[in-house]
Amino acid sequence: MPGQNIRRSFDQELRSLANQIGAMGGHAERMVEQAVGALVSGDTELARIVIENDAFLDLKEREIGENAVAIIAKRQPMAGDLREIVGAIRISSDLERVGDLAKNIAKRVAAIAEVRQPTQLFRGISALSDLALAQLKEVLDAYASRLPDKISFVRDRDEDIDAMYTSLFRELLTYMMEDPRNITACTHLVFCAKNIERVGDHATNIAETVYHIITGATLPAERPKEDMSHRVTAPGSVQKGG
Amino acid sequence: MPGQNIRRSFDQELRSLANQIGAMGGHAERMVEQAVGALVSGDTELARIVIENDAFLDLKEREIGENAVAIIAKRQPMAGDLREIVGAIRISSDLERVGDLAKNIAKRVAAIAEVRQPTQLFRGISALSDLALAQLKEVLDAYASRLPDKISFVRDRDEDIDAMYTSLFRELLTYMMEDPRNITACTHLVFCAKNIERVGDHATNIAETVYHIITGATLPAERPKEDMSHRVTAPGSVQKGG
Structure with missing residues (x-):
């Protein structure tokens, strides 16, 4: 039956695409984990490896994009297959960005390792990263298993990440105020924290895409939350006119 | 001739897609311009408008994605049309991100307006934003005109943005060191500067996509440059063991 054969080889192509996404996902998770590990331990060699490893995700994103377009051109898929x-394509782009964020953390390791750091800050960074990585793992599992039930939890828990990031932001400002010698490390750390918070956002994006793939429906566009760090002013700041 | 009619109405759909991108592009440019304007003048009302305006880009990105998928399903396009x-889809995703970055700047306006700011810092932010906006305008013109000649310049000039951002980062660290009362404003401003630098990155992404649409070829993946702020440590930082 030629029709069945065509369908079978099409399914094979779709599975291969999904496997490539799985490989990207595992790689991206590892990069974040290692970047934060390098940061906490001041391991500039590990940081260098993370930076080098980013090229894999750039390449994979490109490959997936090319494969996807080739499959569309060849198979002219409809509905669920097209989704x-x-x-x-969308998930690979989010994962490529997660890799960029990990790389960005890794790139700051040397500057932070060079200067005095209040080590208690690393605890907050580690906890934030644990949350973001748990989210990422969950959405990648949902993608692999095609089970949508966990997806709404991912979005809910993104609020926890935002709240933790905002409190870390405030803490970092306070350390800078307390002792100007903390400024360099804390400024870099505030970017690292923001990068981790963004990993959580990409996990949420992926959750939305996975939901759309599985159900054909769209989670409501409105996200209930956001990080509140943009409103934070440190207690010691001079108020205008003050 | 039904074939000609089909082609004509297909071309019409492609033009409509391009027009939607053009509308998104103009909107995104305006958002960045207004966000930086609000920042420099401490105009929290303008900032509020920018934040509200972001919803348009989210909606448009979604619409373009849906239209694009519908066109693919209906027309089963090949080669240049598919590109x-x-x-x-790719450009709309970059423009949506540019809107997010503008919104992120706008969200910091209130916190910055509340505290003491070294006003000379705004000059650097404005200059950085002028460069990034010029880049964005150029790639959107290249997209609209389908003339690839300016595209390589966009990538070259992204280096200027990165260099200017790195020097602004250093300057902001120095202000924080000089006077802890600058810390809150400078920490928010360093994020604003980073957001503007990222607008430049998205302009570069768009340049690469436009080049691919027009020529079918890919600009080399390797980008020659990056911002160097991750290496910056302020002169007054205590070195380890120091």
Whole structure:
């Protein structure tokens, strides 16, 4: 039956696309984990490896994009299949960005290792990263298993990440105020924290894409939350006119 | 001639997609311009408008994605047409991110307006934003005109943005060191500067997509440059063991 054969080899192509996404996801998770590990331990060699490893995700994103377009051109897919393919393009782009964020953390390791750091700050960074990585793992599992039930939790828990990031932001400002010698490390750390918070956002994006792939429906566009760090002013700041 | 009619109405759909991108582009440019304007003048009302205006880009990105997928399903396009449509998805995603970055700047306006700011810092932010906006305008013109000649310049000039951002980062650290009362404003401003630098990155992404749409070829993946702020430590930082 030629029709069945075509369908079978098409399914094979879709599975291969999903496997490539799985490989990207595992790689991106590892990069974040290692970047934060390098940061906490001041391990500039590990940081160098993370930076080098980012090229894999750039390459994979490009490959997935090219494969996806080739499959569309060849198979002219409809409905669910098309969602699957366009979804793969979107997820690969989110994962590529997660890699960039990990790289960005890794790039700051040397500058932070060079100067005095209040080590208690690393605890907050580690906890934030644990949350973001748990989210990422969950959405990648949902993508692999095609089970949508966990997806709404991912979005809910993104609020926890935002809240933790905002409190870390405030803490970092306070350390800078207390002792100007903390300024360099804390400024870099505030970026690292922001990068981790963004990993959580990308996990949420992926959750939305996975939901769309599985159900064909769209989670409401409105996200209930956001990080509140943009409103934070440190207690010691001079108020205008003050 | 039904074939000609089909082609004509297909071309019409492609033009409509390109027009939607053009509208998103103009909107995104305006948002960045207004966000930086609000920042420099401490205009929290303008900032509020920018934040509200972001919803338009989110909606448009979604619409373009849906239109693009519908066109692919209906027309089953090949080669250049398919590049055009997939390119529109990519560009809309970059423009949506530019809007997010403008919104992020706008959200910090209130916190910065509340505290003491060294006003000379705004000059650097304005100059950085002028460069990034010029880049964005150039790539959107290249997209609209389908003339690839300016595209390589966009990438070259992204280096200028990175260099200017790195020097601004250093300057901001120095102000924080000089006077802890600058810390809150400078920490928010360093994020604003980073957001503007990222607008330049998205302009570069768009340049790469436009080049691919027009020529079918890919600019080399390797970008020659990056911002160097991750290496910056302020002169007054205590070195380890120091």
